[in-house]
Structure formats: structure tokens, C-alpha cells
Amino acid sequence: MSTATYRLYDDKADFRKKAEGIAVGLTVGSWTELPEVAKQKMEKHLGQVVSVEAHEPENAAPGERYADITIAYPDANFSRDIPALLVTVFGKLSMDGQIKLLDLQPSAAFLQAFPGPKYGIAGVRERLDVPDRPLLMSIFKSVIGYDLDGLREQFLQQALGGVDLIKDDEILFENPLTPLERRVETCIGAAREAERTTGQKLIYFANLTGPTSQLRANARRAIDAGANGLLFNVLAYGYDALAELAADASIDVPIAAHPAMAGAFYPSAFHGIAAPLLLGKLMRVAGADLSLFPSPYGSVVMPKAENLAVQDALVNGKLPQAASFPVPSAGIHPGLVPLILHDFGQDVVVNAGGGVHGHPLGAAAGGRAFRQAIDAVISGTGLEQAAARHEELRIATERWGIRQP
């Protein structure tokens, strides 16, 4: 059995009855009126109510009364793919009143069908030869309208600052100025150049786009041109597209899942799919080596508790799949590093855009300021103390301030 947990708001429903209706309605369709012999045949397909935790305060205001309902669905009812699981547990039901899908606990048998991240945290670290410090990712300042030279210069400046990972913008599609293969060659060329200066390795995540049927071929084109990572807008294509890429041995580079469109799902209390499932567990099961999600620090925010629940879903020991790197994104500057590392620990990717490019001394200095901040926190040196020693970090903290945990 695989279970699904929902939060269901209703001002007057009998939640237990509602739960039983879901368990029957989304599986065998009807039960009590079935003849005994049919029941025997159908029993192995019948959903079960696992729990109903009702929150029914006396004199509840409208919209205050809800229940968390967990239903178990027999694995015999659906095939071993995420579309089948989601359509079973939240296909029709998503439209049935105020109901949000909070979590899924797929069975061991279901999970076994998913190899998960090919690299995950450990594999990405190995590729970079960075065994334990937090990683630093940076994002292009802007990409649309840039030609190859413009992109190369941006890439090089970021890379020279000592970032570990650079990703394409998720809105950079196949285009005549920076077509995929030439873009990859250009950026990887810049990466190699920077590596000679920094002495460290770098992964470039090229944005994987195009028609669904061409994703694998486009991924291979990017890899053949030198890409050592792929960025993928998972929710625009469905989890299964990611799962198929992750399960494909020929796609032998890490995949970073971008959360584009996630805000259509998770922010409402009354509808949609909770972020820890949407951007955490399902991304990991489907095989994301890294998963980006809105940090609790910037302008595009997700509450911190939800953020940490996303992180937990990406890294906890409860799944057979390798752990995915959490990448809390948006609004990140070097002065936040103590807080990020406090909240997320070492297995985190510090991901910055404006915090790198907006550095008064330029993007390379911006990257260095982040690396100085990370080193300071790891070594137990205070950020102020490190800033006194490092010009880049000093200027960054003067600009953006320091937020201690």
C-alpha cells in the first residue's frame, strides 16, 4: 500500500465519512452494495482509511475546521510511475472542495522502480572534489539577448570567483544567439579557463528544453558538447520526464531541478501540493541531483519551517534514493551565509545571483566574498573578523549587512 495524506477544509463535513468515501471512491468505486463474492475479488484493490485527525474547534470560524486524512491505496491499482500515483491519489480529488495534498508515502515496491539521483549529494561532491564544505552556485545576471561573447564574459567572471556550480537561466531556450551546443562549448571553455586560475572544478548546468520527445536527444547534445550538468524545468514537463532522464544511463551528468511553476501548486493552504512533497520528496524520487526552491531569506519567500521540511525530504534517510542537494534560492548575499549554514548545515548549495553580480568590485569579487564567508563560518571565524581580513567580503557585508542565526 502507498499512502497519501491530505488536509481537507470543510465547515460541516463528517471527516471520517469523507475519508471513507475517498478510500472507496478512488479505488473500487463502490463497496457496501457489492455482493459478498465481488467483495472477495475486490478487497485487494480497496483503499483504506489510515487516520483522520480532525481539527474541529468549538464555534470554529468559517475556514477554520479541517482534518488531516491519510488514505492507503493498494499498489495493485496503479503502475510504477509518478503520473499514475498522482492521478490515483489526487486526480479527481484535487477538484473536490478545499483539499491539499500534503504528503505521499509510496510503498517500498513502488519506490524500488525509481533509481533516483544518479549522483546526489555524494556524487556531486565527488565530481567537484569537494568532500564536505557547502557548495556555491551562481546564476547569470541576464541571458536573454546576449550573444556567445556576452555569455562567455559573464560566465568567466562568475567562475573566477571560485563558484562550484553555474546554471543557465531557466528562461533561456533554444535561440539563434546562443544555441545549445555552441553555448555549452563557450561556457565550458570559460570554465576550463577559470579552472586554470582557481584550481578548482566547476559544473555548468545547461538548460534542457524543447519538445518532450527530444529531451533525451537534447540532453545528449549538450553532454556531447561538454555540458557536465543539466538544468530542467521539471514541473513544466511532469515528474516522469525527469524520472526517465535520471534512469537513462547515457545521461551521465547531474540534473538540477528548477522549481519554475511551483508557485502554482504549493502556496495556498487550501489547494495544491505541499512544497516538501512537490520540491522535496517527488524531485528526489524522480532523480533530481539538486533541487532548487525559494529560500526563506529573499523577496520570493517560503516560510522557514516549510523550507526545512523541503530540505528534510531531500536528504533524510527514509527513502532508498540517494540524497539530493538542497538549493535554497533567491535573495542570497554573503552576509546570509552564517544563517544559511545554521539552518541547512554543510550539505547545502548557497545559490546567488544578485549577491554575486551586484558586488561593487564585480562578479568575480562577489564569488570570492561568498567563498570567504563560507570558509569563515566553517572555520568558526566570525564573519566580521573574516571581513576585516578580506576586502571582497568586507565590501559585501558593508553593502548587504550580516544576518546572524
Next chain:
Amino acid sequence: MSTATYRLYDDKADFRKKAEGIAVGLTVGSWTELPEVAKQKMEKHLGQVVSVEAHEPENAAPGERYADITIAYPDANFSRDIPALLVTVFGKLSMDGQIKLLDLQPSAAFLQAFPGPKYGIAGVRERLDVPDRPLLMSIFKSVIGYDLDGLREQFLQQALGGVDLIKDDEILFENPLTPLERRVETCIGAAREAERTTGQKLIYFANLTGPTSQLRANARRAIDAGANGLLFNVLAYGYDALAELAADASIDVPIAAHPAMAGAFYPSAFHGIAAPLLLGKLMRVAGADLSLFPSPYGSVVMPKAENLAVQDALVNGKLPQAASFPVPSAGIHPGLVPLILHDFGQDVVVNAGGGVHGHPLGAAAGGRAFRQAIDAVISGTGLEQAAARHEELRIATERWGIRQP
């Protein structure tokens, strides 16, 4: 330029400034600080604020202040596919506060890339030899746990009632009891048998499921086994998967789009994607010959104005794509037919489950009651009058009542 319209709630934002931030931020990234020469190069990629209609009542209560904002995005910025369009206009932005995507007006050039429905309303009618009356679709009572004989008997009873279209349950996946090809052979066999009695044609929509990369092959397997229609859970795979099936000449049967998971997107006022876009325009552009959506009549409801906006998006003359059949679903019984035809006109599929199977004389009688109701409304006979002449309709209206427009 392709435009996107959003409703943005904010208790204090300067909506005009916010709109300008979106237009720049989701295209060239920055503008005012660009040197003149860069502006010249970037101008053709720059988004434009088309309109800002602010709703800012004095002393607005929290959550009451909003603006409808329309932004134009240069087509040069994205490739001609729906994932690229959605990620551009609502990728990151979906996570930026309380914002809902209300509508998209893709450019003519963008729309040209989409052949749309291969059959649409006209083509489905032609396949059925039913030039103008509303069509009748029925749904299996239950499918999980049934073997081929059980499914065949259910199919035959529905078909004998004179329904035009029968669809698989969206939660019926590949399974050992009713594997795709044998299921199709069985159901189409029953359809042929019924056709000899009813003298009319019938389309069977087999549920198209499985790994994304196998959808085309599975569709062909179903068609080769005799399926003359396909049901597809579009939102679980992404619109592009549908668009590719629709553009594929070898998939030469109508496709019905199921709205499974749609409730994760459309019901919130503050987040997600509005139903007329989600289940109307995008389904049509992507090529759904029929689009199912929750009717305003049953337990799983969508407000009527929203329903009619979905219908309009499926059939209006504003798109180059053929019109898709609207299929308002859930809670439909024969006594609702006058209301459905009043609301939707003749180009509608009356889609019933319980209203067919729950008929006291059985599913065949249930189908006949619907056909009697449809004929009565078309011919201008009142339902009461027709019920006096037809036992099936009489019993149905006694059971479920009649709702006049």
C-alpha cells in the same frame, strides 16, 4: 509579442512599478542601468507593460487590494512550445507572492506552431455521423479489479443505451486483469455488438498511460488494437506531451483531455492558473479534441461563470485551432439536460456516470433516458411531456428530478 494577464494581490504594492519589474525581470533582467548601446541590442527582447487595472478601494481590507496586470513578452525570448511559454511567463513569477495566471494571448506566430485538435467538434461529429445534436458520453461505473468479462458487460450495457462516447476511468492503468490491447479489443468488440442493435456509431476512449517516452507507442498499440479514441491525463505529463500526440499524424483518433490534478491549479483566487486557460485555451491549443472539466451542477463544482469561460475558450473563433468539445462532468443526470443545453448549447458532450449506471432499470435504460431527454429538449418538447411517453426518462426524472434553466 505574446501577452500574459495576472491577478496580483498585494496590500501595499505600487502595482505599476510591480508590473514594470515583471516586464523587465522576466525578459532582459535589467534595463534602466544598461548603457545605450546595450539597450539598442536588448530592446527587441524587452517585455512591455500592456495594462494595469488596479482595484484599490479606500480602506481596503487585507486581501482585497489587487490589480490585473497584462505583460507582453517578445516571442524572440522563447521557443514555440507550451513549457517554454509557461516557464517564461509564470515560472519564477508563480512563486512571487499572491499571483494567479488568468490568461495568455499567444502571438499568431506562436499559435501557428500548434496544429491543435485533429478532429475537434466537427471531426468528432463526422466520425459519429451526428451532425448537430449534443453528444452523450458515459463512464464506467468502476474499473479497478474488474476482469475483461466484467468490463465487457459494463461496456455493453452502456453502449446499448445509445451513448456516443465511452471513456475509460482515468485511474485505470496498465494492469494484468485488463491490459491495454486486450481491453481495447474487448471493449471495441462490445461496441460493435451494440452498434448492431442501436444502429449508431460509438467512440471508445482508452486511457493512455505509461512512461512519457512510451506514450506514442502505447497510443499506437491501443489504436492498432482497435481503439478509436484516447483519454489522456494531460496535466500529469505536461501540455507538450499532448501537443506532440496531437501533431503526430499516426495518432489518428480523437484525444479527450482529462482534468486530473486540475484542482491543484485553478480553485484558489490567489495562486495557480485560471480554469479557462488551464482546461480551455491551453488544452485546445495543445490539441485536445474534447476537454473534460467539473460541471457547475454536481458535487465537484466549478462556478457557472468559470464553466462558461472554459467553454468559450474551447470553442470561440479567436484561435486558429479547431474548436474542442466541452465536456462538463460530474453530477449529471437526465433531469439536468435542459439546463446543460441551455448553458452550453448543442456543441456539448453530456457526460454521465452515476446518472447512467444508477438508473433503476440498469445502465442501458440510463443511456436511453439521457437520449430521450436530449431529443426532448432539441425538439422543444418539455421533459415532463417526454417522460410521460418514455418509461426510462420517467423513472430517471422521478429519481433525480428535473432542473429547468
